[in-house]
Amino acid sequence: MSTPRHAGARLVVVSNRVALPRQTATGGLASALQAALRERGGLWFGWSGKLAADTAATVHRLHDANVDYATIDLSRTDYDDFYTGFANGALWPMLHYRPDLVDYQRSYLDGYLRVNETFADRLQQLITPDDIIWVHDYHLIPLAAMLRRRGVKNRIGFFLHTPLPAAGLLIALPNHRELLETLVSYDLIGVHTTRDLRALEDYFLHETGAVMRRDGRMRSANGRLFRGAAFPISIDTAGLAEAARNAGSNRELGQLRDSLEGRSLIIGVDRLDYSKGLPQRFQAYAQLLERAPELHRRITFLQIAPPSRGAVLEYRQIRRDLERSSGHINGKYAAPDWAPIRYINKSFPHKLLAGYYRTARVGLVTPLRDGMNLVAKEYVASQDPEDPGVLVLSRFAGAAQELTDALLVNPADTEEVADALQQALAMPLAERRQRWNAMMAVLRKNDITAWCNAFLQALGH
Numbered sequence: 001m002s003t004p005r006h007a008g009a010r011l012v013v014v015s016n017r018v019a020l021p022r023q024t025a026t027g028g029l030a031s032a033l034q035a036a037l038r039e040r041g042g043l044w045f046g047w048s049g050k051l052a053a054d055t056a057a058t059v060h061r062l063h064d065a066n067v068d069y070a071t072i073d074l075s076r077t078d079y080d081d082f083y084t085g086f087a088n089g090a091l092w093p094m095l096h097y098r099p100d101l102v103d104y105q106r107s108y109l110d111g112y113l114r115v116n117e118t119f120a121d122r123l124q125q126l127i128t129p130d131d132i133i134w135v136h137d138y139h140l141i142p143l144a145a146m147l148r149r150r151g152v153k154n155r156i157g158f159f160l161h162t163p164l165p166a167a168g169l170l171i172a173l174p175n176h177r178e179l180l181e182t183l184v185s186y187d188l189i190g191v192h193t194t195r196d197l198r199a200l201e202d203y204f205l206h207e208t209g210a211v212m213r214r215d216g217r218m219r220s221a222n223g224r225l226f227r228g229a230a231f232p233i234s235i236d237t238a239g240l241a242e243a244a245r246n247a248g249s250n251r252e253l254g255q256l257r258d259s260l261e262g263r264s265l266i267i268g269v270d271r272l273d274y275s276k277g278l279p280q281r282f283q284a285y286a287q288l289l290e291r292a293p294e295l296h297r298r299i300t301f302l303q304i305a306p307p308s309r310g311a312v313l314e315y316r317q318i319r320r321d322l323e324r325s326s327g328h329i330n331g332k333y334a335a336p337d338w339a340p341i342r343y344i345n346k347s348f349p350h351k352l353l354a355g356y357y358r359t360a361r362v363g364l365v366t367p368l369r370d371g372m373n374l375v376a377k378e379y380v381a382s383q384d385p386e387d388p389g390v391l392v393l394s395r396f397a398g399a400a401q402e403l404t405d406a407l408l409v410n411p412a413d414t415e416e417v418a419d420a421l422q423q424a425l426a427m428p429l430a431e432r433r434q435r436w437n438a439m440m441a442v443l444r445k446n447d448i449t450a451w452c453n454a455f456l457q458a459l460g461h
């Protein structure tokens with residue numbers, strides 16, 4: 001690991017949710033941030049995930065392995081307005097190119113700003129002037145501006161985990177300038193892809209009167225210098241490959257394998273979210289079954305979709321739609337000894353998932369829009385180098401900019417997805433190996449540690 005120039009400065013990570021040490025379900029991002037914090041010494045600050053009578057009445061503290069953790073609870077009203085209302089009811093759909101689903105209410109925006117002010121108040125008391133502050137995601141866009149108003153002069157970076165749509169769409173968000181222009185208070189704004197970066201620069205240059213300087217930084221209308229850059233997030237490539245190799249002896253994995261009775265497995269793993277394109281994916285699979293009777297009994301599609309954000313109406317609706325659609329597919333095509341689709345609303349341990357990925361001949365990742373999509377990368381990293389599976393990947397996932405050797409599809413074009421599935425299932429070993437090697441080379445070079453270091457290095461300069 002190269003030593004960034006700012007070595008010595010403490011790292012402060014701020015995100016809506018905090019991954020506390022020894023919590024079981026920490027994903028790749030959480031462990032990478034934890035590793036970065038441990039290495040440099042640091043603080044992780046955010047919401048505890050719990051509700052209380054008042055927001056931030058107490059700051060819960062924990063110290064573990066060189067890292068301080070500080071979390072606050074939210075009141076029910078703040079949770080409803082900030083988290084469910086504005087962040088997930090307005091910003092999430094907007095950032096995923098779904099203005100039709102935006103539920104904008106001024107009271108939600110007020111709650112969002114209120115919670116960000118509280119974050120700023122509490123955080124200000126926890127930081128020292130040399131700390132480097134790294135804020136994550138759409139829940140906390142105005143945080144730097146609020147810290148600056150309180151006199152905080154530290155270097156502050158922001159990373160957006162979602163896509164950023166083009167300016168022409170962003171301006172449909174009511175009060176977009178009040179919110180998005182606060183981003184100029186960050187020194188560095190990171191996004192996943194060059195497409196997102198173009199959208200970011202376009203918005204600032206054309207909607208806010210910022211100008212681009214020769215050195216690549218922008219100067220805002222009020223004279224602040226800030227910079228946008230693309231940092232495609234990644235996974236713990238080596239760790240995942242090892243977990244997948246070692247999953248072989250796992251009992252549950254053995255049960256899945258036995259149940260397949262030699263059939264080819266197609267796997268999908270997604271949070272239950274309308275951005276993931278699940279209804280279209282189910283439809284594409286149904287079209288495959290319709291047009292290729294020779295595949296009946298020879299394939300099984302396993303879709304793992306742990307529910308999320310059940311407080312938002314659209315999430316409950318999509319859950320019902322998928323129950324109907326999977327039931328319909330099984331009703332129409334199943335045989336007494338074969339169900340074409342296995343649809344599960346449950347989450348599995350990450351190590352077991354790695355084994356499932358390795359067992360699957362096809363990884364089916366077809367979001368309508370996705371900042372990156374880590375599942376696509378995890379699927380590739382988990383494959384057996386001797387007999388790798390094929391990734392079918394949406395062009396609209398950030399991952400498609402790096403994983404160009406996947407079978408790239410437009411997820412809305414269900415015929416094209418069905419074609420890709422057919423091609424994947426029939427792909428000869430030599431081509432599978434060649435595509436997998438090319439994708440794996442990308443993931444070995446840009447793993448989660450490289451991502452973390454690249455961002456922090458850029459922020460430290």
Ligand code: GDG
Pocket residue numbers: 025027028029161162233269270271304306346347348349350353370371372373374375376378
């Ligand atoms: C956001 C952006 C961006 C899934 N099911 C289970 C499980 N998972 C894990 C996966 C993966 C993670 O959750 C999901 O990451 P994704 O990237 O696929 O999607 P989002 O949750 O929408 O993440 C996305 C990401 O942030 C990072 O910047 O890539 O674009 O939307 O790691 O493996 N983990 C366990 N059990 C499950 O059943 N343990």
